[in-house]
Amino acid sequence: MREYRIVDADCHVMEPPDLWKRWLPERFQDRAPRLVKDAEGGDAWELEPGRPPMTIGLVTTPGKRYEDFKWTGSTYESIRPSCFDGKARLEDMDADGVDAELLYPSQRTMHYFMGNQDVELHRAGVRAYNDFLAEEFCAADPERLFGLAQIPNLGVDEAVAELRRCREKGYRGAIISAWPSGERHPLRGRRSLLGRGRGDGDARLDPHQHPAPAPAGEPARRRGGHRDDGLRRHARLPPILAELIMSGLFDRRPGLTVVGTEVEVGWIPEALEQLDNFYWRNRTWTGLKLADLPSEYFHRHFVCTFIKDRIGVVLRHDVGVENMAWSSDFPHHGNDWPYSRAVISEMLQGVPKAERDLIVGGNAARIYGLGTG
Numbered sequence: 072m073r074e075y076r077i078v079d080a081d082c083h084v085m086e087p088p089d090l091w092k093r094w095l096p097e098r099f100q101d102r103a104p105r106l107v108k109d110a111e112g113g114d115a116w117e118l119e120p121g122r123p124p125m126t127i128g129l130v131t132t133p134g135k136r137y138e139d140f141k142w143t144g145s146t147y148e149s150i151r152p153s154c155f156d157g158k159a160r161l162e163d164m165d166a167d168g169v170d171a172e173l174l175y176p177s178q179r180t181m182h183y184f185m186g187n188q189d190v191e192l193h194r195a196g197v198r199a200y201n202d203f204l205a206e207e208f209c210a211a212d213p214e215r216l217f218g219l220a221q222i223p224n225l226g227v228d229e230a231v232a233e234l235r236r237c238r239e240k241g242y243r244g245a246i247i248s249a250w251p252s253g254e255r256h257p258l259r260g261r262r263s264l265l266g267r268g269r270g271d272g273d274a275r276l277d278p279h280q281h282p283a284p285a286p287a288g289e290p291a292r293r294r295g296g297h298r299d300d301g302l303r304r305h306a307r308l309p310p311i312l313a314e315l316i317m318s319g320l321f322d323r324r325p326g327l328t329v330v331g332t333e334v335e336v337g338w339i340p341e342a343l344e345q346l347d348n349f350y351w352r353n354r355t356w357t358g359l360k361l362a363d364l365p366s367e368y369f370h371r372h373f374v375c376t377f378i379k380d381r382i383g384v385v386l387r388h389d390v391g392v393e394n395m396a397w398s399s400d401f402p403h404h405g406n407d408w409p410y411s412r413a414v415i416s417e418m419l420q421g422v423p424k425a426e427r428d429l430i431v432g433g434n435a436a437r438i439y440g441l442g443t444g
Contacts, residue, residue: 072442073214075170076428077415078435080376081332081398082172084208085131085154086116086180088147094199099192104180111144118183125179130154133163133401133408140404154402157211163401164215168412170432171441172401174209175246175332176200176221185224185249197223197233205240217243217439224249243439244330308334308375309342316346316368317359328438331375333400336383339390343369370394374438378405381418384430392426396435 091103107124109115115124126142131150152159164172177200184196201220209216220237222230222245234245308331321327343366350365361368370391376398377383383390397415399406407414419427436442 073170075436075441076432077169077412078396078432078441079164079169079172079399079401079411080330080374080396080435082174082401083130083177083403084160084174084204085127085150085402086177087155088114090203091199094203096195096199099195102189102192104183109143112146113144114146115143116180118180129404130177131402132404133406151402157208157216160208161212161215163408166409167399169399171215171217171436173217173219173243173398173435173439174204175219176204178248181221181248190225193225194223194229197221198236201233201237201240201242205237205242209241213241217241217441219243220245222247243441309338312342312369312373313346313365316365317350317361319361321368321372322362327372329373330396330438331373332398333378333405334375335377335380336375336390336395337377337380337386339369339375339383339394340386374434379407379414379418384418384422387422387426387430392429393434395430397431 086104088106091105092100095103104116104118104125107115107117109124109126113126113128115126117124126145127150128142128145129140131145131154132140133151133153147155151163153163160172164170181197181200184193187193187196201218204218204220209218218237218241220233220240220242223233224230237245312331315321315329346365350359350361353359354361370393374394374396375390376396378398378400383395387395399408399411401408415431419430422430
């Protein structure tokens with residue numbers, strides 16, 4: 072059985088230049104993302120005519136100096152092939168000492184399809200990306216490259232159908248980037264994907280939160296193709312975490328695991344302390360009835376990834392050693408390729424080996440079932 076010592080719990084793939092020509096059905100080609108040039112002659116993806124193109128510079132940085140980071144000017148010929156090619160990715164993983172990666176879909180592109188009013192285009196774009204990731208990119212080595220499926224925002228039935236389809240393709244989890252109930256609030260209403268049923272169900276194909284949810288049917292906010300900054304991403308998870316726990320979701324779905332990616336972990340102990348305090352003081356008059364304290368649900372059901380968070384490592388026993396997982400965000404500009412091992416060693420200096428093994432690989436391998444077929 073393959074040994075997974077270092078598992079990158081949050082990676083990405085830059086769409087190869089011909090992805091949509093090969094994977095999106097012919098009848099949608101006139102509305103497929105297309106390559107154009109940015110202001111500096113770099114490659115960019117035009118999602119909709121007349122809107123700023125989606126530049127690629129900060130999502131294709133491996134091998135670049137910090138001083139050279141910028142959105143524009145990068146081309147597919149100038150970036151490392153590992154940004155978009157599965158075989159090349161394996162070579163760069165070997166150079167970095169990474170045994171396996173969990174691969175999240177491109178949210179900028181997914182928001183284009185999921186914000187479109189054409190339901191058929193929405194469905195086709197999501198399916199095309201999921202097929203590409205499973206059948207092309209991850210096929211380079213399915214024991215090292217593990218995809219996270221994009222879930223469409225077309226209601227619970229279609230979300231469940233795509234979950235099942237992707238599970239058959241070998242996916243280990245799914246990303247929820249819009250509330251799949253089709254409602255503005257994620258957990259109110261009887262048609263909530265996360266709220267129905269009591270058993271474990273397909274617990275290994277868990278929802279994973281790359282925190283950028285949008286109300287169903289509401290187009291994603293566009294900022295010239297640029298992603299929100301890290302602080303905004305970190306700020307989104309605490310209210311989502313509180314909503315999920317306070318709703319009683321985990322009493323109904325005891326086998327569910329939720330992963331927060333790119334959120335770091337140093338803030339978690341204070342957030343849990345305040346959440347417990349709020350619940351204990353207000354549970355009676357608010358009518359909240361949970362079997363356990365909110366912090367206990369976190370420690371049973373959540374794992375959060377971090378890239379560089381020394382404070383979080385120091386507080387690991389308060390965070391929960393089994394509730395944190397290292398990631399690099401490769402090939403986005405948070406990555407430290409090819410020096411991930413050095414960064415990990417520096418950040419986890421003094422951490423006992425058993426705890427280190429969980430944080431840099433064991434936790435991710437456990438929750439995604441790596442090595443279990």
